[in-house]
Amino acid sequence: MAFPHRPDAPELPDFSMLKRLARDQLIYLLEQLPGKKDLFIEADLMSPLDRIANVSILKQHEVDKLYKVENKPALSSSEQLCFLVRPRIKNMRYIASLVNADKLAGRARKYKVIFSPQKFYACEMVLEEEGIYGDVSCDEWAFSLLPLDVDLLSMELPEFFRDYFLEGDQRWINTVAQALHLLSTLYGPFPNCYGIGRCAKMSHELWRKLEEEEDGEAKGRRPEIGHIFLLDRDMDFVTALCSQVVYEGLVDDTFRIKCGSVDFGPEVTSSDRSLKLLLNAEDKVFNEIRNEHFSNVFGFLSQKARNLQAQYDRRRGMDIKQMKNFVSQELKGLKQEHRLLSLHIGACESIMKKKTKQDFQELIKTEHALLEGFNIRESTSYIEEHIDRQVSPIESLRLMCLLSITENGLIPKDYRSLKTQYLQSYGPEHLLTFSNLRRAGLLTEQAPGDTLTAVESKVSKLVTDKAAGKITDAFSSLAKRSNFRAISKKLNLIPRVDGEYDLKVPRDMAYVFSGAYVPLSCRVIEQVLERRSWQGLDEVVRLLNCSELAFAGLTKEDKASSESLRLILVVFLGGCTFSEISALRFLGREKVMCLQRSPYCVSRKP
């Protein structure tokens, strides 16, 4: 593996505690409804729930049957119904229709709604409007952090990105603050705290407020994690828009990793059924290749296959006693490894087949050209052709967004023609998609000429006042200028390499994009941690449009041992990619943990 496990690597905190906590809370909540009951679970909560509890645990607490929350009448005959849901309006409507149907039939049952991770007033309002407030009891299950791996936590909230970055709704900020508060009570205070972005800043402020309100409890505890870094996803859309080429990223792009596990279809398993596989450090084969550039993976796998062969071959020429030993001690491990190996080989084959078919090489070339900012015309016509041929709609959007952000918006003529062709190829209703992307700042049109930039700078001096909201709003699209080129230059994101970039022995984080680009998000984190502040990064912060939104602070007196100081918690508000996780693992002379929200945030549908 590229990064040998350093003997002096600090030990990671025990995150399984989070799972036990969530499980015990759930049990407590189920006990609040004594007696037999049927449990309705929202689809999105099923996988997270599976990771912390199982059927026998639920059964022990008198859960009789399990149902999925979906738009169908319930067939349950139980006297008590319990709903385990995300706080979404459509769930409330579903529950209301169920309860009201019962009422109409003159049937009396007990209902309980458990909101995870918290309840929203808008949901309660719907219950009230539907006339069932009081008929159902409401509770909260504060299960906000799911450990996906030894160094990876997730909130599993796919709507976070859309709610905050598109709609400007701050409803999840409290959830983030609560989660951070939980972490600091469990693992001690964080001595150093950094962040960038509006959401990061607000989450940080609310979190501090929570800590103050419940002061005294975490005091005097020895910190286990030295640094925390909060980062808004819209600081760096570019990285999230690039095709991934490390193994874990490719598996995600190809098969979708959901809640830490992946569904391999028959083409991978070379049998007639699909297989669900957990992808984490427990999978020894996966653990060694997950962070590798795809080109190294074949070599590794074939070496592994040879070793395995050799180990099996040893049984020839064994006597009975040795054979007995072999079977009882080694065989199981070897068999396990054998299966893992054949699965990952199958996955590689499938990825390779798919990528060769879709001209992946050309796609990557285009992406690299966009990142470096040359051959823009050629890239634009590549994208155009991509659209004309009706190749994947998501991929086309991804490329257009990448072009837009790296170029500070599309030239009006290109914007119009690409949009028209897109609507013709994939359907006119994508008009709404374009409007959303524009609002999120992912796909914009260049303002004609320099005149507007001048106006902008003049106006921006005037509109510091809150009351001038309307003007600010009108200019917000301008404020979102991505300035990618300037940032890239300043932070040296495109490494100049003489000769070949050796992907086997990566020299920097750029290896996660074949040596062509250092992920912006990870570079910012690296720079700040090196300085332990934002000092000297003023220009970068300004270019990121975050002049008042970057913060750093020693929150508690620095009592931490040097050991714990090397652990860093990175919080991506709005999701991160596996490439970024790999880059951070590479960076981690100190081990790094990532808190990941939604795994991928590429395209927003209407």
Added chain:
Amino acid sequence: MSRTKGDEEEYWNSSKFKAFTFDDEDDELSQLKESKRAVNSLRDFVDDDDDDDLERVSWSGEPVGSISWSIKETAGNSGSNLEGREQLKSRNSFSSYTQLPKPASTYSLSSFFRGRTRLGSFQSLSDALSDTPAKSYAPELGRPKGEYKDYSNDWSISDTVRRLRKGKVCSLERFRSLQDKLQLLEEAVSVHDGNVITAVLIFLKRTLSKEILFRELELRQVALRHLIHFLKEIGDQKLLVDLFRFLDRTEELALSHYREHLNIQDPEKRKEFLKTCIGLPFSAEDSAHVQDHYTLLERQIIIEANDRHLELAGQTEIFRKHPRKASILNMPLVTTLFYSCFYHYTEAEGTFSSPVNLKKTFKIPDKQYVLTALAARAKLRAWHDVDALFTTKNWLGYTKKRAPIGFHRVVEILHKNSAPVQILQEYVNLVEDVDTKLNLATKFKCHDVVIDTCRDLKDRQQLLAYRSKVDKGSAEEEKIDAFLSSSQIRWKN
């Protein structure tokens, strides 16, 4: 940021990105295949006692007894008839799980995460708590929040907001003056909690006239965004429209009206609805798109009715030979064009379903048209049509082949539709760039093109190398040998 041509070439030719390519099917895949063979050869030995329990849990991912598995069971059974009910009941109930060969509880799911368990994996909450001085792991665990009722009227604005933030029920009725209401809203905004902001907005919406509410929110953008999102979520389209109108955000107004069409399934009704969208204040650009959307659906409805009839009648050859897989309704324009090139290629321009008519009505660019027509005709293996698509006559009457999309694309599309080698060959020969031509010819096994190109390049070494790739004793081999031994050619190597 422009670079000189030389720079670019150097860039692409530098070895930086050549270390690994996804095009290199041969090398990389063969390595992979080799590994696969090796692993597969081990299978005989391994497969004898496959059903090892421990592995079953970690491998099937959804172990027997997992929650997702058990929900699937309930779902799968719930639709069946009454007779099976009793039986199902016993199968569904949890007691039957214990009869399964291996109870799931033996392998708790958490064992996947056998991290460094300092506390042991099955410790209860209270044990974990006693380990640390912290007390607030599970805030309010003792009393469910729903049961908190507090009707005290004395909470200050900041106290009220704090209580709201903690999820406690808290009456807002005492905030009756506009000033109080606005202060409450500002306090909510200042703590950043969107849930509290929405709670206050629900109260304001109920207790303020919409003019006043809108007027105040216009000055408070954060709160305004929350109200808009809230209205979208609960589907209060009417108030949303009023709000956009008040704010003079006409484009958003139009888009939010247009969005409604997604909820209308019936094509006729959808068409009528789209008609009402046409006059809305979209941007000039979007206006045209919405108009096109309406026209397209209108056409599709006509084509669909007509073709369904033709197909049912069973008289038309093309529909008999290639029955339609899906209705054309609500498909994108390009798909419609493909459909029309497939089923209605020869129709005169006057009919709605003819490709030429579509091209004219929607101003489809040449490139797009050729690409789509090519794919459709190639799929039908109508090579003659393909030929005609690229043939142009100049004023002297000579014919010439021209493709607005580049012949390398043409070749790829033909190959995807498994065109015979003779056809492929013809188009590979039309590729201008020699390297691309050679690559494509090699990839698609157009031997003649490869051989001739090597000869033209006077590249003896490459020709020699290619000799090993053609069949022994084939005509191609003879041809290569003839060239290699020819004294007419002055090889460069």
